[in-house]
Amino acid sequence: MQVMLRSLPSTRAGARPVRPARKMTPCLAASRSIPRATNEQKIDLLKKVECFIFDCDGVIWLGDKVIEGVPETLDMLRSMGKKVFFVTNNSTKSRAGYMSKFQSLGLDVKAEEIYSSSYAAAAYLESINFQKKVYVIGETGILEELDLKGIRHLGGPSDADKRVTLKSGEFMEHDHGVGAVVVGFDRYINYFKIQYATLCIRENPGCLFIATNRDAVTHLTDAQEWAGNGSMVGAIVGSTKREPIVVGKPSDFMLKNISATLGLRPDQICMVGDRLDTDIMFGKNGGLATSLVLSGVTTEEVLNSPDNKVIPDYVLSKLPDLLTVKESAMVAA
Numbered sequence: 500m501q502v503m504l505r506s507l508p509s510t511r512a513g514a515r516p517v518r519p520a521r522k523m524t525p526c527l528a529a530s531r532s533i534p535r536a537t538n539e540q541k542i543d544l545l546k547k548v549e550c551f552i553f554d555c556d557g558v559i560w561l562g563d564k565v566i567e568g569v570p571e572t573l574d575m576l577r578s579m580g581k582k583v584f585f586v587t588n589n590s591t592k593s594r595a596g597y598m599s600k601f602q603s604l605g606l607d608v609k610a611e612e613i614y615s616s617s618y619a620a621a622a623y624l625e626s627i628n629f630q631k632k633v634y635v636i637g638e639t640g641i642l643e644e645l646d647l648k649g650i651r652h653l654g655g656p657s658d659a660d661k662r663v664t665l666k667s668g669e670f671m672e673h674d675h676g677v678g679a680v681v682v683g684f685d686r687y688i689n690y691f692k693i694q695y696a697t698l699c700i701r702e703n704p705g706c707l708f709i710a711t712n713r714d715a716v717t718h719l720t721d722a723q724e725w726a727g728n729g730s731m732v733g734a735i736v737g738s739t740k741r742e743p744i745v746v747g748k749p750s751d752f753m754l755k756n757i758s759a760t761l762g763l764r765p766d767q768i769c770m771v772g773d774r775l776d777t778d779i780m781f782g783k784n785g786g787l788a789t790s791l792v793l794s795g796v797t798t799e800e801v802l803n804s805p806d807n808k809v810i811p812d813y814v815l816s817k818l819p820d821l822l823t824v825k826e827s828a829m830v831a832a
């Protein structure tokens with residue numbers, strides 16, 4: 500089995516050793532073997548594609564650590580005249596927040612090259628001319644993007660410390676002017692927020708239920724996979740028996756919004772991601788070339804499982820694999 504790329508945290512003298520990253524990988528019997536892209540295929544990909552859309556967690560970074568070789572790969576693509584675009588389902592930051600993260604990791608990225616699911620939520624509400632208030636389960640990224648669109652909101656970080664006691668007679672009031680609940684990743688999710696969102700969706704006529712994404716697990720740190728926003732959306736699906744409108748990958752909304760921004764034909768674009776059910780599905784839905792990297796949540800076992808129906812056009816162990824064809828690709832371009 501292929502050894503996964505992991506940038507393990509360095510161990511300070513005297514510090515507790517850091518455990519290698521563990522994956523919540525289902526046990527699956529592999530019955531086929533989808534090969535890694537050959538050098539010829541990598542050159543072909545670099546020749547035919549004008550723009551690379553990169554997922555972030557698991558492709559560019561793991562938590563707050565940039566994956567080794569990524570800066571050089573981005574430099575190579577830019578020097579070949581390729582457009583690059585970064586799309587993340589992680590809604591904890593706004594596009595401006597991601598700009599700061601890219602800068603802090605030493606990655607030279609322009610503001611207009613970043614698209615986050617926090618922005619997608621605000622853009623979706625704007626697209627339907629939404630005029631009411633939004634209750635947010637999520638972090639500052641969603642609030643900042645709603646503010647930029649002038650959409651009123653409540654909840655989010657300000658409800659982080661609110662508690663429910665369930666003492667006899669306890670009754671929670673809620674705002675009847677809320678017309679949408681947006682659920683994004685929220686490390687401070689609590690029972691108060693779940694109850695508030697549930698009341699809005701169940702009791703406010705026509706209240707929308709919007710999910711930034713439904714990712715199951717993700718590398719929120721480089722040491723381990725963590726429960727993703729799918730767990731938070733699942734809580735609200737459970738209490739309301741409603742299915743959300745998803746605005747992040749692999750939604751149609753995000754695809755159309757990004758295509759309009761890029762102004763390229765689908766065959767000129769390659770989606771590079773570490774997740775089959777969001778990134779690769781997103782690319783396939785849009786008719787883009789797709790490239791799976793095995794540096795994030797997808798193991799070879801899952802990729803090769805007979806249960807997996809999402810087959811990428813190319814498989815790389817990590818994005819910097821493209822550097823192996825740098826010289827030939829530069830000549831061919």
Ligand SMILES: O=C(CO)[C@H](O)[C@H](O)COP(=O)(O)O
Nearest residue numbers: 556588589684714717727728
């Ligand atoms: O639920 C999540 C946590 O918010 C997402 O899984 C996650 O962060 C995905 O990010 P990306 O699209 O960059 O892989």
